[in-house]
Amino acid sequence: MPEEKETAQSRDIRENMYWGVLAYFGPLCLLVLLLRKKSPFARFHARQGLVLFVAEVIYGVLFSVLEGLTRPILPLYIGMRCVWAIATLFLLTCVVLGVMRASKGEQMPLPLLGYLLPESRD
Numbered sequence: 001m002p003e004e005k006e007t008a009q010s011r012d013i014r015e016n017m018y019w020g021v022l023a024y025f026g027p028l029c030l031l032v033l034l035l036r037k038k039s040p041f042a043r044f045h046a047r048q049g050l051v052l053f054v055a056e057v058i059y060g061v062l063f064s065v066l067e068g069l070t071r072p073i074l075p076l077y078i079g080m081r082c083v084w085a086i087a088t089l090f091l092l093t094c095v096v097l098g099v100m101r102a103s104k105g106e107q108m109p110l111p112l113l114g115y116l117l118p119e120s121r122d
Contacts, residue, residue, distance in 0.1 A: 016042040020102030023049035
């Protein structure tokens with residue numbers, strides 16, 4: 001019986017690997033969630049991609065507002081730009097890690113962000 005489960009799991013990964021990769025490109029995670037509901041592998045990566053996408057949207061809005069507020073105060077503005085650069089690097093690293101893991105058939109949560117959504121109990 002465990003061999004059958006392993007075969008089904010590896011077939012799911014093989015058939016949905018590209019969908020898993022696609023899930024890390026912004027709003028395309030929603031497409032993966034809608035089209036690959038029955039695939040545990042694609043759903044895992046779509047959920048990780050969704051958390052990353054929401055974080056990117058919040059990040060964009062937050063730093064746009066902060067940029068406008070801190071522009072008149074040069075030291076504060078420079079500090080905010082440094083934080084912005086680090087946050088951008090972190091989000092970009094998460095995208096690259098997600099794509100690499102999906103393309104290898106791995107299901108590993110993203111650093112920090114990947115643990116925000118509880119695992120679904122199917």
